[in-house]
Amino acid sequence: MIYVLVAIGFNVIYSTTKIVNFAQGEFLMLGGIIEFILLKYSIPIGISLLISSIVVSIVAIFIHKFLISNTKDANELSLVIMTIGISILIKGVIAVSVDKDAHPIKHFLPFKSVSLSGMTFSSQYIVVMLTALILVFLFYFYLKNTLNGKIMQAVSMNTLAASLFGVNVNMEQMKAFAISGFIGALAGATIAPISFVQYDMGVMFGLKGFAACVVGGFGNNTGALVGGLIIGIAESLSAGYISSSYKDLVAFLIMIIVLFVKPSGLFSSKDVERV
Amino acid sequence: MSQKTFLLVLFLVVMVVGLFIKNPFILNMLSLAALSVIVVIGLNLLLGFAGQISLGHAGFVALGAYISSILAIRLNINPWLSILIAVLVSSAFGALIGYPTLKLKSHYLAMATLAIGEIIHSIANNYVDLTGGPQGLAGMPMLSIFGFMLDNETKFYFFIWSLTFLLILLSINFVNSRFGRAYKAIKSKENAALAFGINVHLYKVFIFTVSVFYASLAGAIYAFYLGFISPSSFGLTQSIEYVVMVVIGGMGSFFGVFFTSVILTILPNLLTSLEDYWPIANGLLLILAMMFMPNGLKGLFKWIK
Numbered sequence: 001m002i003y004v005l006v007a008i009g010f011n012v013i014y015s016t017t018k019i020v021n022f023a024q025g026e027f028l029m030l031g032g033i034i035e036f037i038l039l040k041y042s043i044p045i046g047i048s049l050l051i052s053s054i055v056v057s058i059v060a061i062f063i064h065k066f067l068i069s070n071t072k073d074a075n076e077l078s079l080v081i082m083t084i085g086i087s088i089l090i091k092g093v094i095a096v097s098v099d100k101d102a103h104p105i106k107h108f109l110p111f112k113s114v115s116l117s118g119m120t121f122s123s124q125y126i127v128v129m130l131t132a133l134i135l136v137f138l139f140y141f142y143l144k145n146t147l148n149g150k151i152m153q154a155v156s157m158n159t160l161a162a163s164l165f166g167v168n169v170n171m172e173q174m175k176a177f178a179i180s181g182f183i184g185a186l187a188g189a190t191i192a193p194i195s196f197v198q199y200d201m202g203v204m205f206g207l208k209g210f211a212a213c214v215v216g217g218f219g220n221n222t223g224a225l226v227g228g229l230i231i232g233i234a235e236s237l238s239a240g241y242i243s244s245s246y247k248d249l250v251a252f253l254i255m256i257i258v259l260f261v262k263p264s265g266l267f268s269s270k271d272v273e274r275v
Numbered sequence: 276m277s278q279k280t281f282l283l284v285l286f287l288v289v290m291v292v293g294l295f296i297k298n299p300f301i302l303n304m305l306s307l308a309a310l311s312v313i314v315v316i317g318l319n320l321l322l323g324f325a326g327q328i329s330l331g332h333a334g335f336v337a338l339g340a341y342i343s344s345i346l347a348i349r350l351n352i353n354p355w356l357s358i359l360i361a362v363l364v365s366s367a368f369g370a371l372i373g374y375p376t377l378k379l380k381s382h383y384l385a386m387a388t389l390a391i392g393e394i395i396h397s398i399a400n401n402y403v404d405l406t407g408g409p410q411g412l413a414g415m416p417m418l419s420i421f422g423f424m425l426d427n428e429t430k431f432y433f434f435i436w437s438l439t440f441l442l443i444l445l446s447i448n449f450v451n452s453r454f455g456r457a458y459k460a461i462k463s464k465e466n467a468a469l470a471f472g473i474n475v476h477l478y479k480v481f482i483f484t485v486s487v488f489y490a491s492l493a494g495a496i497y498a499f500y501l502g503f504i505s506p507s508s509f510g511l512t513q514s515i516e517y518v519v520m521v522v523i524g525g526m527g528s529f530f531g532v533f534f535t536s537v538i539l540t541i542l543p544n545l546l547t548s549l550e551d552y553w554p555i556a557n558g559l560l561l562i563l564a565m566m567f568m569p570n571g572l573k574g575l576f577k578w579i580k
Contacts, residue, residue: 020385085565252394256372
């Protein structure tokens with residue numbers, strides 16, 4: 001379910017700016033780390049969640065305003081390299097300024113595990129599920145039912161036409177970065193009690209979120225939902241039935257099979273361009 | 276000065292330097308620099324001429340290193356033969372990955388190679404029976420050429436640098452050949468190239484395979500040179516470092532890339548105390564390079580002129 005959030009984070013930025021944000025995983029990591037630091041100063045969970053998401057959104061806005069929109073000669077390749085640079089920069093700064101250890105975070109709910117028809121699992125999974133569902137719902141509501149959301153969709157459909165209608169495209173792109181940072185940080189902070197926070201936790205989440213995007217079709221939010229679920233379920237099934245050390249492989253295997261068979265994903269992405 | 280005369284001069288300089296340096300530490304460092312030159316030249320072909328980015332080149336280096344040493348140690352196959360097998364297997368693997376992803380936009384290959392790099396890294400770490408796990412793998416036999424053992428740093432230095440220059444020469448020739456011109460056409464206008472009957476997809480898969488070939492060859496030789504490999508030398512950071520070397524050197528420029536990869540291999544070895552800060556430096560370098568000098572050092576020199 002967490003991959004759904006990462007995948008939507010990718011989509012938000014991709015559909016408005018045509019940038020694949022390689023730093024998406026780092027947004028997750030930042031969210032987790034900031035929450036960890038705030039919790040250390042015994043700030044309540046709700047407030048620390050809010051603060052960490054807002055801080056990460058600000059970081060995302062900063063990235064767009066100062067780095068991406070100032071890039072000279074911006075083509076696809078240079079922007080990809082750019083976001084890779086941003087991603088390792090964030091990781092490096094966290095590794096030096098916080099540390100490189102994995103930190104546990106206590107569960108949000110007062111009880112640690114839940115039993116449901118014979119299966120016992122961590123109570124944090126409920127929190128993750130609920131957060132993801134609420135966020136996905138809110139995001140859909142925003143896109144379909146508010147003026148701002150509709151403007152954003154217009155930008156993603158046709159940037160030039162939208163700007164002719166008087167939409168400030170740059171502003172919309174910045175908003176996309178902010179939303180993506182917010183979703184990413186919240187995802188990172190809620191998954192933290194299960195996965196621990198560590199400076200390099202972002203890579204794997206980013207990769208699997210990308211895999212979820214590919215499976216569902218890049219830029220397609222319904223696809224992101226389904227793709228994220230498929231990747232998540234396949235991963236836990238393989239951890240249970242095959243071996244947990246190979247569960248990372250499954251996501252990529254699915255991704256590569258989808259790329260071979262149907263590169264546009266299950267819910268045809270609107271802009272996979274065949275070369 | 277034409278590219279090839281410059282290459283010859285550079286070759287002579289490197290050989291003369293090798294005659295005078297007796298310190299094994301420096302020789303060792305320079306030999307490692309040669310290996311990273313090989314990888315980076317291969318990556319440069321991909322990034323500079325096909326405009327595709329690979330974030331898993333360290334993974335392919337690891338693939339070459341592990342396959343060849345496992346063959347040589349566990350199955351007692353002749354080192355040269357095992358290097359050959361390793362390189363061929365890795366290249367085939369590269370082609371398999373490249374085939375579906377290169378049909379699409381460049382970030383698909385980037386993510387796929389990133390994933391492959393992570394997978395190879397985690398297999399090397401977890402599959403202890405075969406790869407030795409985090410402790411690594413040791414005991415590779417020495418390489419020898421027609422009975423001439425490459426058993427000290429000086430001999431290896433000359434061997435590796437000769438090989439490196441041979442590979443650079445090959446890739447310069449390749450770029451200036453009919454195929455190389457096709458890549459230039461693809462890079463400047465893909466649709467036009469397509470209209471001229473260039474099979475863009477196949478060409479991209481081919482150059483990706485070539486660059487995996489270079490990487491795995493460097494990896495295999497690295498394994499036999501050091502006689503010890505461990506997963507920690509082939510992580511994501513290393514892959515990113517290769518990309519930084521190409522980007523700073525100037526995508527598509529052989530000599531810019533040559534110098535940056537030598538310098539960026541030697542510097543971290545000298546400044547080991549600053550190890551933690553390298554990722555930050557790399558990230559900043561990438562961002563600044565993209566913002567201000569998309570053509571790398573080559574572009575900077577042109578701009579000064």
